[in-house]
Amino acid sequence: MSDHMQVRADHDIAPGDEEQHNVGQRILGYVVGLGLALLLTATSFFIAGTDLVWQPSIPVALIVLAIAQMGVHLVFFLHITTGPDNTNNVLALAFGLLVVFLVVGGSVWIMGHLNQNMLPMDQIMQMHR
C-alpha cells in the first residue's frame, strides 16, 4: 500500500501532458492520431453521400463515427488515458459527459414527445377562432 502511495504521489499529470518525454514517440502519437482522425472523417463524408448502404443506418453510423473520432482526439491529442495518473482528468471528463448526455438526450426525448402529443398546428388555429 505504501509503495503504491509512493509511486502515485508525484505522478498526477496535467491533462494534455504525456508520461513519456521522448520527442520521437510524442510526434508519432500525433501522427497516428491524425491518420485515424482523417480516416474516420473520410468515412463519415463517404457514408453521408453514398447509397451503397442501407439508408436508415446512415444517421446511426454517422453518430458512431463522430463518437469514435472524439475518442481518437481525446486519446492522441489531449492524452486522456486510463492510467492511474489520469484519474482526476477522467473523472472530470466523465462528469462533463454525464451533463452533456442529460442535456442533449433529455431535450430530444422530451421535445420529441411534446411534438407527438401536440395537436397539428391548423387544429390549434381553429380552436382559437
Added chain:
Amino acid sequence: MSMTATAGRGHSDPHHIGLVIEHPGPAPKRTVTAYGFWVFLLSDIVMFSCFFAAHAVLADQTAGGPKGSEIFEQRNVAIETVCLLLSSFTCGMASIAADVRNRFWFYLGMTVTCVLGMIFLAIEFREFADLVARGYGPSRSAFLTSFFSLVGCHGLHVSAGVLWLLTMMAQVFAKGFRADVLRRMMCFALFWHALDIVWVGVFSVVYLLGSGA
C-alpha cells in the same frame, strides 16, 4: 518536523516502524493550472451541448424556409474539417517544440496553425455572408437561428483561439520559454484540441446528418 526526525534516526530503526510516509504536498502548478483549465473546457463543452440540443430539437422547424440539404455545401465543410484537423496536429507539434524549447519549430507550428485557423474562419464567414445575402439569415426560421448560433458560437471560439495563438507567439518572442508562458501554451493547446472535438460534433450532426434528412 516529525518527518525530519524520522529520517534522521532511520539507521536506528531497521524495521521502519517509525517510518512516516512523506506527504506529497500540493501538486505542481503546471498540473493545477491545466486541471482548472480542463474543468473550464468541460463546462464550455456543456454549453455547446445546450446549443446542440437546441439544434436537434429545432432542425425540422424550417417555417417554410430552406432545409439543411438545400443550403449546405459538403465540399466547403470537408475543406473546413481538414483545415481544423491539420491545425490540431500542427498545434500539437508546436507544443512539443515549446516543451523542448525549440523556437524555430514552435514559430513554424504556430504559424501554420494560425493560417489553417484563418482559412477555416474565412470559409465559414463566406458561407454565413452568402446565406444572409440570399435571405436565409438567422431570423428566417428556428432552424436557421439554431444553426447560426451553434456554428457561429464555434466560430467565435476559433476567432478567440487565433487571437490567443498570436498572443502566445508574442509572449514567447518577448519572454522566451518561461514556466508561466509554457503553462499558458499548454492551456492554449488544450483549448484548440477541444475546439476540434466540438467541430467533429458540428460537422457530423449539423452538416452531414442535416443534409441527409
